Amino acid sequence: MKKIKTIPLVIIAGLLSLGVHSQKRQKNSPVFSEVTYTGDDQVYKDYPLEEGEFYNPILQGCYPDPAITRKGDDYYLVCSSFAMFPGVPIFHSNDLVNWTQIGHVLDRTSQLDVHDTGISSGVYAPGIAYNTHNDTFYMITTAFAGGLGNIVVKTKDPKKGWSDPIKLNFAGIDPDIFFDDDGKAYVIHNDAPDKGKELYNGHRVIKVWDYDVEKDQVIAGSDKIIVDGGVDLSKKPIWIEAPHIYKKDGRYFLMCAEGGTGGNHSEVVFVSDHPRGPYKPAPGNPILTQRHFPKERKNKVDWAGHADLVKGPDDTYYGVFLAIRPNEKDRVNIGRETFILPVDWSGEFPVFENGLVPMEPKLKMPEGVENKMGQEGFFPNGNFTYRENFTSKELDYRWIGLRGPREAFISKTKKGLQITPFATDIRELKPTSTLFYRQQHNSFSFTATMAYRPQSEKDLAGIVCLQNESSNYVFGITKKGKDYVLLLEKTEKTRRDREATSEILASTIIDIKKPVQLQVEARGDDYHFNYAVDGSGFKNLGGTVSGAILSTNVAGGFTGALLGLYATSANANGPEKQ
Template sequence: MENSLATQTIRYSNPILPGFYPDPSITKAGEYFYLICSSFEYFPGVPIFRSRNLVHWEQIGHVLDRPDQLDLTDRKSSDGIYAPSLRYHEGIFYMITTDVRGSGNFYVTATDPAGPWSEPIPVPYGGIDPSLFFDDDGKVYVTAQQGADYDSHVIQYEINIATGEAFSEPQVVWRGDGGPWTEGPHLYKINGMYYMMSASGGTAKEHREIIGRSEKPYGPFERCPEPILTHRDLDHPIQYLGHADLVEDTNGDWWAVFLGVRLTGEGYSVLGRETFLAPVRWKEGWPYIDNNEGSVALEMSVTRLPDAAPAAPGATLGEGRDDFDGEHLGPEWIFVRNPAEGCCSLAETPGHLTLRGQAPGLGEVGQITFAGRRQQHTQASFTTCLLFAPSAEGEEAGLCVRRDEDAHYEIGLTRSGNGNRVTARLTIRGESRIVHEGKTEAEQLFLRIEATEKEYILSYSEDSQNWSSVVAGPARALSPEDFVSKMCFTGVVIGLYATGNGRPSGAPARFDWFEYRAAWR
């Protein structure tokens, strides 16, 4: 970030959270802003970050970090936790969200945003994307999406914030602009007017943010005649803009956080939907962000930030080496669904991450053993040192780049027949094929996956000096745009995995370190 006294501008880069961090929601409490994102089938759920200046973010944990809060053991990919909303009121933080195909809509509370957060409190109505609004008169409203496609609309009702009990029947308050998927609604009160803001058009090329205003919380809402945020008519490096949330800083300036996608020239992105930041301009009582103007850019210039003091980025840009020397994994590490008890340990062999494979493999829905972190750069390499002595047929461990159970590439050590083999596998559109098998006597292997804009290159070494590249898989096949029958809402996660391929593995897989290196952002 640069601060030029001559031009009185401050520059920052978008996205502020690179990689798979969609559906951002933001609130302010004291000197910090706090931000959360969707997490879908990954556990812990709902990553939470803090920042003084809206640009440099530090992850302080996850909101849903206990199995009694969130049970994802049978969730398919792109189910689970959708579009959480974060609010702060009278010393308490509130996070409301949807567990899709699970417990439905609920909220949790905390006095410290780093946790612990409460047990879930269910709310009775709504489909997905619930949000909370605390009015000046003490009333609390749930605003949520309901219906599908062109029938999507927004309902609203009053609740007892202590119990989640509804004080009123839900009313339809917003039908959007006639496009499909009116979702992600938020209700605000600004300068005495109520504003109803939502996304429309679906989370792809037609995605946009729209808004209405009223003198009453239930409307009727006068709709702004044009979207307040979209790039749907632009040939621009950032697309799919929408699903926004607004926040005011201590200077009285307004800002928006929202999702967007940095598409390649061939129209896909393995990084998925990322979090962007832009200032809000008020004109004739409407908040404008970027209606096909191109002002939301990869490099932004603003006159001021809430706190312009330089600050180093936190773990969100995630380059570097993890030697697994701590008592706990860092907050950037996540699991596919709730991990099975005892499958992951930093204490079993100090200085190593020990994984114990379960019966399900990477292509199955279940408690697979997979500890990973989001890919945040298109050009990057991921390397690890594996110590593994499989003794039973099918025992396997290694390094994987994963979109979901239908799309993943891995290279690892496998017990097959009467020996161990270095195995590389590509799974594309649900069909898996082994593309390399080579005998080895080594019980220590160095594994590497290199990402470029067009492919992932899988390599291994027995001495960390001489590397053999065994296969390159197309990057497009791991992008959300390459789904077949079920929409994919996540980006690529790089993971360390172990499996018994049909039964629990008896041999532990020990990873000495993991290294993430970006070629450039």
């Protein structure tokens, strides 16, 4: 498979402001020569693709809150990235089926400051729009870090980078920007009700502002509430959010998520004769949801909502949205993913086709489109194997950092990718020297080959499965006296716990004369950590452990599990802590 478009391994300007150290060769730096990720979900074996079909979701793994725009035959899609760095992954397609990642919108420290942010903070719910009047793309989002709040960045070409952020003068979250045919622009977003008017927990409103395109700022005093609570305030709807405005046949349609981003999630729509309202809800709301079906249904897709619409290459509307594919214990380890469905807009209001029945794993492609996913540089989906030997001059965009640039701790060597460890533990709210890959299947294996010689018990390197800084597994090599020790450590903090607790589940003395293979293998909720030396067969360490702490609905937050290549010079727990 050809490599997806990438960025050079260069040191990003501004790293010194984060307090990170240089790339000087250190004896305690592991070198990773190969990584293999293999997805093995049963659903893709039970539903092989036939001619003219493609799999849903189109972006597997933690790619939530999708937003989409179009210029000519080019489609651009962005997703939330929270405290991951770089931020806001951006994808390109010409047909809505085959997607390539062209980079990240916020790829510089001058654009994004998340260095002391919890993993589920950072940047939320981006919107993306193309303004035909000035041939400019806009990405608007909320940055819960660095004191920015709501921001907008711009570009003439999404493939060539984006401006530094422009801070916008309003509160609330989930902003989007709408450009009307007459050149006027509007910003809409979720906000709290006016002071003293909150009626219940989860009561939110949608506001609209006039937007000055020349000054790139909302016009003071132009804010107006256009939706109070949701479709029917008497039913106490919660978390009306993620608004988008569309114009069709001279009328304005406001589409929003409602019900919260969990099991009651849905998409609803309103109509008006003016972008500033008043808006009337459609009588057939919701137009997308999976909340009404039996919990135990096979191949369950759930939590569907947070959608955006675009007209496809066949002149049919399509909607991208988030949803989840939980494992057999209904746990959400993969996270919120990006799905797509055709939208029937032959009547007054848009309706997601098959969005109100249990969703299927396959879709028919738009007329004349060929499925090239996983080929020619296009993103893979279904079951696939991804191999990385780090010999390319450029590193794949799928590898990301947490709270800081990956270029701060990685460097190329003749034997592979070297990670220079920070004096930061995986549990700290600081940039970590960890290169992450998203978990994309409920059943998978992730195998890394590592050469490493720790100098003391403070040194540790290996792989990590991370839901957040308080819920993770570390499978790595450290030193105790003259021995080199492989250990499996669990850190856990459920929603009921006040503090995270760490425990060494198992350890063994290991021979490190030659590179060691470290592997995590999952079958739904059952995770196994295995190792091999001298190219011999894999041995298990720690038996079967539960993946529950790696799930969103146990650990909390908004992200899916990340699989990382990890190194630290500040290891807090050695094998003697058992």
